[in-house]
Amino acid sequence: MGRALLRLAAEAPERWQVVAAVTGRAPLQRVVExxxxxxxxELSGVPDYDVAIDFSLPQGFDPVLVQCVKRGRALVSGTTGISDAQRQALEGAAGSIPVLWASNFSVGVAVLNALVEQAARALEGWDCDILEQHHVHKKDAPSGTALTLGESAARGGAGPRYASLRAGDIVGEHTVQFAGQGERIELVHRATNRDIFARGALQAASVLAGRPPGLYTMRGLLFGQD
Structure with missing residues (x-):
């Protein structure tokens, strides 16, 4: 994700200026391109910025959030697997800075969440199952996207169940199945390129920078509603 963000930002320098890149391990070079x-x-030594984009692990989430609050800068985060305490810290930070956390930054998944909630409202009493598939290196299961889809289903009145598959180099696939007597509906999103997530995060960062403090969502940014 970091490489995709850097590459896409470099393709549109009139829109985005990257002031620093931060990784878990010590960099082999101090300046790259x-x-x-x-x-x-070394996070405290990073130059000033308007918005931080965080795609790390849960243990890397806290320092970024703390620094954004300390500097009064916006935060866009796609780190999944965060704890309830970290979610509470994120909500607390929204009182002083604009923050947007999303389990998935693709436009298609934002639309899928809206469709899942709508279907759950219309299909009262149907079984709801969410299957998510990812590459073998993904740590958390169910995925953050699957859990967000489950929240959408629950808002519509469904009781979602989850199944996870880790295989090969699958970028990301989510299937939400509603099953009734004699019929079944499946809503599916397949990601074939990680650029969709990086592009969505950059778009969100562009919109979020300069916004008033608050907790924002991809659905809110795309459709003007939460």
Whole structure:
């Protein structure tokens, strides 16, 4: 995701200027293609910025959030697997900075969430199952996207169940199945390229920078409603 963000931002320098890249391990080079490189332990030395985009692991989430609050800068985060305490910290930070956390930054998934909620409202009493498939290196299961889809189903009155599959290099596939007597509906989203997530995160960052403090969502940014 980091590489995709850097590549896509470089393709539109009139829209985005990357001031630093931060990774968990110490960088092999201090400057790569004009962009300063920092280790996570050096986060305090990162130059000033308008918005931070975070796609890390749960243990890397807290320092980024703390620094954004301290500097009064916006945060866009796609880190999944965060704890309830981290979610509460995110909500608390929204009192002083604009923040947007999403389990998935693709436009298609934002639409899928809306469709799932609508279907759940219309299909009272139907079984609801969510199957998510990802590459073998993905840590959390169910995926953050699956859990968000489950929240959408629950808002519509369904009781979602989850199944996870880790295989090969699957970028991401989510199937929401509603099953009734003698019939079944499946809503499916397949990601074939990680660029969709990076592009959505950059779009969100562009909109979020300069916004008033608050907790924003992809659905809100795309459709003007939460």
């Amino acid at each position: 004009g962009i300063p490189q920092f280790a996570a332990a």
